[in-house]
Amino acid sequence: MRATSRSTIRRWVPCAVLVVPVVLIGGGLPRSGLSAGPAQEKDAELLKDARDAFEPLPKDMATREFPVSPERVSLGRKLFFDPRISVDGTVSCSRCHLSALYATDALPKSHGARDKVLPRNANTLFNTALQFKQHWRGDFENVETQAKHALTGPGFGNPDFAAAMARVNAIAGYPELFKKGFPGEADPVNADNWGRAVGAFERTLVTPSRFDEYLGGKTDALTLTERNGLRVFMDIGCVNCHGGVGIGGGKFRKFGVKEDYWKATGSKEIDKGRFDLTKDPADTYTFKVPGLRNVEMTPPYFHDGSVGTLPEAVRVMARVQLGKTLSDEETGAIVTFLKSLTGNPPADFMTPPVLPPAGFK
Template sequence: MKRTVIFVCAAMLLAVSACKQRQSNQAADLERKADSLITLANNFFKPLPAEALNPENPLTPEKVALGKALYYDNRLSLNQTQSCNTCHDLKTFGVDNLPTSPGDNGMPGTRNSPTVLNAALHFLQFWDGRNKDVEEQAGGPVMNPAEMNMPSEAVVMDRLAADGRYVEMFAAAFPEEKNPVTFTNMRNAIGAFERTLLTPARFDKFLAGDRQALTEAELNGLGAFIGTGCTACHNGALLGGNMFQKYPLFGTHKEYTGSDVDDTGRMQVTKNEADRDLYKVPSMRNIAETWPYLHDGSVKELDKTIDIMARAELNKTLTPQQIIDIEAFLKTLTGKVPAEALN
C-alpha cells in the first residue's frame, strides 16, 4: 500500500513538473515571439509622442484653460445648441458615435466626425485635408453653415466679449496683446487645448520593449496586421493620419457598404480630378471606440470594417481568424482621455 501511495505521489509530482515545464516553454516561446515582433513593429510604428507642440502657438496653462472653456461652450453655435464637444465628445473618445453629425440647424452633415484625440499630430485636418492644423481647423465648424452656423466672426467675438470671465481669460492667455479677444486667439486657444488630448496605450509600452504588454492573441493580430500589408497606409505614431489614399482601390463603396453617399473626397477641395476619392488615412488610435467607420460612417462594426478595408485597399480576403486577431490587436491602441480634459 505504501509503495502504491509513493508511486502515485511520484507520478503526480512528475505530472506537475511536466506541466510547469510546458508552461515555462510556452512562456519562453511567447517572449521570443514578442521580441521578434517588437523589432519588426518598430520598423513601421513609433510610440505616441509625449507632446504635440506648435512653435507658432506655444502652450501655456492659461491658453489651455481658455481653450477648454471654449471647447465646451454652446455659444459658439448660432442657436446655442452645440459646442465642439457635441460632435467630438471627450467622454466617448472624441466622437459622437453617429454616422454623420447634425448641425446647429438639426440637419445631418455628409461626413463622419473623426475623433479629436491625437488629431494635433495629423499631417492635415479633416477627411479632405483642407486645414493645415488644429488651430486652423478650430474656426472652420464655427463658421460652417452646415455645422455651428455662426453668421460672422464678429458675432462670435461679440458674444464672448460680453462675458467678463472670457475677457479675463483671453487677457491671461494672450498677455502681450492689447485687444486679445479675437477670432484668431479663439482658434489658437482651442487648438492649444486639443494639443493636450494625447492618449498613449498598451501598444506604446510594447514598442518600448515591454514583452508582456500584449497577449498572444494580440501578438497574432499585430503579425497579421503587418503581414497582410495594412502598414502600407497605417504606420507611424498614429498608425495613419499621415497621408492621403484612394478609397476604394478595388470595387465600389456601395458594393461593400450599401451606402449611396456620393463623395469625391479631396477633389471637393482641390477641384482636381486626380484627387477624386482621395481621403486622409484615419489613425487607428482608439479605433475600437470611435465607431461608426469610413468617411460616411456607413459601417458600425470594427470586424466588418477590417474585412472591407482588406478587400477594398489590398484586394485580399482575410480569414475569420485573421479578422479576430487584427481586431484584438487594434484594441491595444485604446488609451485614456486625459482626466483634466473632461468637463
C-alpha cells in the first residue's frame, strides 16, 4: 500500500464530515438496513457496496521487493520465536505477539527486555504487512524495517546492531540458515537480513475469514444478522476510515475529532501520537487507523489499551470520531459484523519451531 505524505494528511476531511446521514427507524437501525424491501435485491446492493469499500485478503503478503521464499520464511520463523537475541535472553518477537492471543499479548502496554514497559499497546501481527505503515504512529515503512529496529529498541534492548548480530552468530546453526535464506551474499548475517527474514515470516500470517468468502460472492457466508451489522457499519460512517483489505490500516487520523479521546477512554496518560515524530502541530493526537480483522480476539483496545471490551470500543469510536451516541441495537449490530472478521490463525504461527542448538558457542 502506498504511504501518504503529511501534506496530504492535513488536507483530509475528518471522518465525521464524510458521513452520509441516515434516517433511523424509531431510533434503531438505519432505514437502509436489511429489514425492508426484497431480500435478494438488498443482498445484491449490500454486496456491491461492500465490494466498493473492502477487498478480500490475498494468499500471502509478499511483494517483489520482499518475497516469501521457503528458506527465508523458515529462518524468519525461528528468529521470531527465539529469545536469545535480546539483551537479557528473555524477549523474542513472540513475547508481544503470542500464539494463544491472536498475535497480541493482551496487555495495555507491552513489556520488553528487563521488563521495561513499552510506550504503546501491541497490535496483532496477523495481516499487518498489508498496512501502509507499521506501529501506531507510523514509525516504520514496513514489517522488515520494524523487525530490524526492534533489535536495538526497548523490546530487545541491544546497544547496537553489531551486538545483536554477535548473538546470532554465536548460536550454532544460524549462520548456515542465513546462507540458505540469502544465497550468494558473502556475509548474510546482518541486521537488514534479520529484518527481511522475520518480515518474510510475518508476510505469511494471513487470516481469511467468512467475510472474505462473502466478498467473493458467497452471500450466505455471513448470517442475516451479520449482514445487517455490515450495513450499519457502513451507514454509520465507520467505513470512511476502516475500509480496504485490512478494514483499516491505510491512513492516519486524529483520535478525537469531536472531543478529546481521553475523556471517553479514561486514559491515564495523554499521547500526542505522530506529533512526537514529526513535530508538526497538525499531527497532534494522530495515529494510524488500526485494521479491524480479528478485532474480536485482540483486546484491550486503542494505542494505550485503555478500553477492555469491543462494544465499549465501538461506542467510544462513534462518540469521539463521529459525534454519535449509538443505541444498544446499533452497537450490537456492529459488534456482530466485526466478529465475522475473525479468521483462523496460521498453523505455522500456533506451534513454536525447534530452534538451532540451545546455548552459545
